[in-house]
Amino acid sequence: MRNSTTGWLLIAPTLFILFITGLLPFLYVLVVSFFDWNTFAVNPDPHFSGVENFRRLVFDEAFLYSIWLTLKFTFFVVTSQLVIGFGLAKLLSRNVPFKGVFRTIHTLPLMVAPIAVGATWRLLTIPGLGPIPHFLQKWFDVSYILSRFPDQAFITVVLMDIWHWTPLVTLTLLAGLSNLPREPIEQARIDGAREWQIFWDIILPFMKPVLLTTVFIRLMDALRTVDEVWMLTGGGPGAETRFIGLHIWRVVFPKTDYGYGSAMSLLALYMTIVICWLLYVAMTGMKDNKQ
Amino acid sequence: MSSVTLQSVEKSFGQLTILKAIDLDIEDGEFLVLLGPSGCGKSTTMRMIAGLETISSGTLMMGGKDVTNTHPRERNVAMVFQNYALYPHMTVAENIGYPLKVAKASKVDRVQKVEEAAGKVDLLPYLARYPRDLSGGQRQRVALARALVRDPAVFLLDEPLSNLDAKLRVAMRAEIKHLQRSLGVTMIYVTHDQIEAMTLADRVVLLSDGEIQQVGTPDQIYDDPDNLFVAGFIGSPSMNFVSGQATGGTFSTEKVTGLKAPIDGMLTLGFRAEDVVLAEDGRFRGTVYEVEPTGEATYVVLQMDKDRVILRCDKKYRPELGVELHFDIADSQALFFSAETGKRIR
Numbered sequence: 001m002r003n004s005t006t007g008w009l010l011i012a013p014t015l016f017i018l019f020i021t022g023l024l025p026f027l028y029v030l031v032v033s034f035f036d037w038n039t040f041a042v043n044p045d046p047h048f049s050g051v052e053n054f055r056r057l058v059f060d061e062a063f064l065y066s067i068w069l070t071l072k073f074t075f076f077v078v079t080s081q082l083v084i085g086f087g088l089a090k091l092l093s094r095n096v097p098f099k100g101v102f103r104t105i106h107t108l109p110l111m112v113a114p115i116a117v118g119a120t121w122r123l124l125t126i127p128g129l130g131p132i133p134h135f136l137q138k139w140f141d142v143s144y145i146l147s148r149f150p151d152q153a154f155i156t157v158v159l160m161d162i163w164h165w166t167p168l169v170t171l172t173l174l175a176g177l178s179n180l181p182r183e184p185i186e187q188a189r190i191d192g193a194r195e196w197q198i199f200w201d202i203i204l205p206f207m208k209p210v211l212l213t214t215v216f217i218r219l220m221d222a223l224r225t226v227d228e229v230w231m232l233t234g235g236g237p238g239a240e241t242r243f244i245g246l247h248i249w250r251v252v253f254p255k256t257d258y259g260y261g262s263a264m265s266l267l268a269l270y271m272t273i274v275i276c277w278l279l280y281v282a283m284t285g286m287k288d289n290k291q
Numbered sequence: 292m293s294s295v296t297l298q299s300v301e302k303s304f305g306q307l308t309i310l311k312a313i314d315l316d317i318e319d320g321e322f323l324v325l326l327g328p329s330g331c332g333k334s335t336t337m338r339m340i341a342g343l344e345t346i347s348s349g350t351l352m353m354g355g356k357d358v359t360n361t362h363p364r365e366r367n368v369a370m371v372f373q374n375y376a377l378y379p380h381m382t383v384a385e386n387i388g389y390p391l392k393v394a395k396a397s398k399v400d401r402v403q404k405v406e407e408a409a410g411k412v413d414l415l416p417y418l419a420r421y422p423r424d425l426s427g428g429q430r431q432r433v434a435l436a437r438a439l440v441r442d443p444a445v446f447l448l449d450e451p452l453s454n455l456d457a458k459l460r461v462a463m464r465a466e467i468k469h470l471q472r473s474l475g476v477t478m479i480y481v482t483h484d485q486i487e488a489m490t491l492a493d494r495v496v497l498l499s500d501g502e503i504q505q506v507g508t509p510d511q512i513y514d515d516p517d518n519l520f521v522a523g524f525i526g527s528p529s530m531n532f533v534s535g536q537a538t539g540g541t542f543s544t545e546k547v548t549g550l551k552a553p554i555d556g557m558l559t560l561g562f563r564a565e566d567v568v569l570a571e572d573g574r575f576r577g578t579v580y581e582v583e584p585t586g587e588a589t590y591v592v593l594q595m596d597k598d599r600v601i602l603r604c605d606k607k608y609r610p611e612l613g614v615e616l617h618f619d620i621a622d623s624q625a626l627f628f629s630a631e632t633g634k635r636i637r
Contacts, residue, residue, distance in 0.1 A: 181376075183372045183374060183376035184376045184377070184378055184379075186341075186343050186370075186372075186376070187370065187372060187376040187378075188378075188389070188393075189342075189343070189363050189364065190341055190342070190343070190363045190364075190368060190369065190370045191389050191390040191393060191437070192364045192390055192393045192394055192441075193364070193389075193393040194364070194393070197393050201378070201389070201393075202378060205378075205380040206380075
C-alpha cells in the first residue's frame with residue numbers, strides 16, 4: 001500500500017499540470033458549448049441554450065464548407081507527403097553522393113516556426129515583390145495572384161504544407177527503413193521476386209507500424225492547420241482557404257461568439273477522432289479479421 | 292538439379308580479401324558442407340553462389356552455364372537462412388507459396404504444389420497459421436518447404452540448425468539428410484559444427500582465413516588431414532599434438548621413444564584419443580593430470596612435458612592423479628606435421 005501511495009505522490013505534479021492545462025479547458029469548452037454567449041450581443045451574458053449551438057452547426061454552410069476544405073487539404077497534403085517522403089527516405093537509405101548535405105538541407109524546414117513559414121511564403125508570393133509571381137509571369141505568362149484566384153491560393157497552401165512537413169515523414173520513414181531486417185528481403189530476392197514485388201509484399205508490411213504512426217501524426221496536424229495559412233492567405237480569397245481552425249478562430253475572437261465556437265471545436269475534435277479510428281481500422285482491421 | 296563450379300572465385304572489399312581464389316567442383320546431387328570457424332568465408336561463399344554478394348573475380352558456373360553476374364532470380368537456387376527469414380505477415384501456406392506467386396503460377400497449381408511441399412516436411416496441419424504461432428522446428432520446416440516448392444537447381448542452407456535446441460537439431464539433421472537423399476538434389480550446407488558436417492556431408496570443404504584447407508569425404512578429413520588446422524579442427528576431443536625432434540628416422544622426446552618418422556627435423560606428432568592403447572611397455576608415457584568420466588568413456592588427461600594429451604579409456608577406468616601411465620599407438624595412427632609450416636608429412 002505504501003508503495004502505491006508513494007507512486008501516486010510522485011506523479012501527482014504531472015497529473016495536476018495535465019488537469020490544469022488539459023482536462024479543465026476541455027471541460028470548460030464542453031460547458032460553454034451549451035451556452036449562448038456572445039459579448040457583442042444585446043444580452044452579452046452567457047445563458048443556457050441546450051443543444052441549440054449544435055443544431056445551428058448542421059445548417060451552417062460556412063462551417064460545412066470549411067470542413068470540406070479541411071478534408072480536401074488534409075487528403076492532398078498527407079498523401080503527397082507520404083509518397084514524396086517515402087521516395088526520399090528510400091533514396092537516402094542508399095549510398096548516394098552528398099547524402100548528408102541533402103539530408104541536412106531537407107530537414108531545415110522542420111526547424112522553422114509555422115508562422116515564419118507562412119511569412120516566408122507570403123514574401124515569395126506577393127505580387128510585384130515575390131519571385132514566384134514574377135517568374136510565372138515572365139516564363140509562362142501566368143498571372144499568379146493569391147488574393148484573386150482561389151485555386152492558386154489552395155494549391156499554394158498545399159505546397160507550403162508539403163514543403164514544411166515532408167521532412168518529418170522522410171525522417172520517420174528513414175528510421176523505419178534502416179531497421180528493416182535484411183534476410184526476408186534477400187529471401188524474397190532469391191525466391192524470384194522483382195524489386196517492386198519486394199516493395200509491395202515485404203517492405204510495406206514491415207513498414208506498416210511506422211507508416212501508421214506517421215500518417216496519424218500528419219493527419220491530426222493537417223486537420224488543425226491554422227498559423228501558416230493565416231499568415232499566407234488569411235483564409236482567403238473569400239473563404240476559399242478558411243480551414244476549420246481558421247473558421248473557429250474567426251467565430252470565437254473577432255465575432256466573440258464563444259458558445260458557438262466551442263461547439264465547433266468539439267465537433268472538429270470528434271471528427272478527427274473518427275477519421276483516425278476509421279483509418280486505423282482500414283489499415284489494420286482487414287488483416288486481423290483474416291486471422 | 293545441377294552441378295556448381297567455382298573457378299578461382301575471389302571476394303574482396305577494397306584492399307581486404309575475404310576469400311582467396313577458390314576452386315571447387317560440386318557434382319549434381321551431391322551434399323557438400325562448407326565447414327569452418329566464424330569469419331572463415333564460408334557464408335560469403337554461399338552468398339556468392341546465391342547471388343546475394345558480387346564476385347570480385349573468377350567464374351561461377353551452374354549446370355554448365357556461366358552465372359557469375361546473373362541476378363539471384365535467374366539462378367534458380369533456393370536458400371534457407373539461419374533465422375529462417377520467414378515473412379511474418381504471411382501464413383505458412385503463403386510463405387511456402389511465395390516463390391510460386393512471384394513466378395505467376397496459377398492458383399490451382401500453387402495450392403497443389405504448396406500442399407505437396409508441406410507434406411514432405413509434415414506441415415499440412417499448420418498451413419493456415421502464422422510463423423509467430425509455430426515452434427522453432429516448425430519454422431525451420433516452413434523454410435525448407437519454401438525451398439522445396441519450386442524445384443530449384445541448387446539448395447543452399449546457411450547454418451539452418453543452429454537456432455534449434457540440441458535434441459531437435461539431431462532430429463532435423465537426419466530429416467535434412469533423408470530429404471536430400473530421397474530427392475537427389477544438390478545441396479550446399481554451411482556450418483561451423485563439425486559433427487553436423489561429418490554426419491551430413493558427401494564431401495566436406497574445410498575453410499579457414501578465406502582459404503580452402505582441405506576437401507574430402509568425412510572419413511578422409513578425419514583420418515587423413517592435410518595440415519595441423521584440419522587435424523585440430525575436426526574431432527571431439529580434438530587431436531593430440533606432441534612436438535619433438537626426429538633424427539635418423541626416429542621421432543623422440545622426453546616422453547616418447549622410438550617412433551618411426553618419415554623425415555628428420557622438428558616435427559609435430561598427432562594422434563587421436565581413441566587410437567590409444569594403455570600398455571606397460573608402451574612407447575609413450577605421461578603423468579595423470581585429470582580424469583574426466585563422460586559415462587560412455589573415461590577421458591584421461593596426461594601431462595607429457597610441455598604438451599597435454601587426452602586418452603579415451605574404458606568407462607570404469609579411474610587412475611589416480613599424478614601416477615605415470617604408459618601407452619602406445621599403432622604406427623599407422625601416428626600422423627606427422629612439419630613444425631614449421633603445419634603441413635602434413637606422409
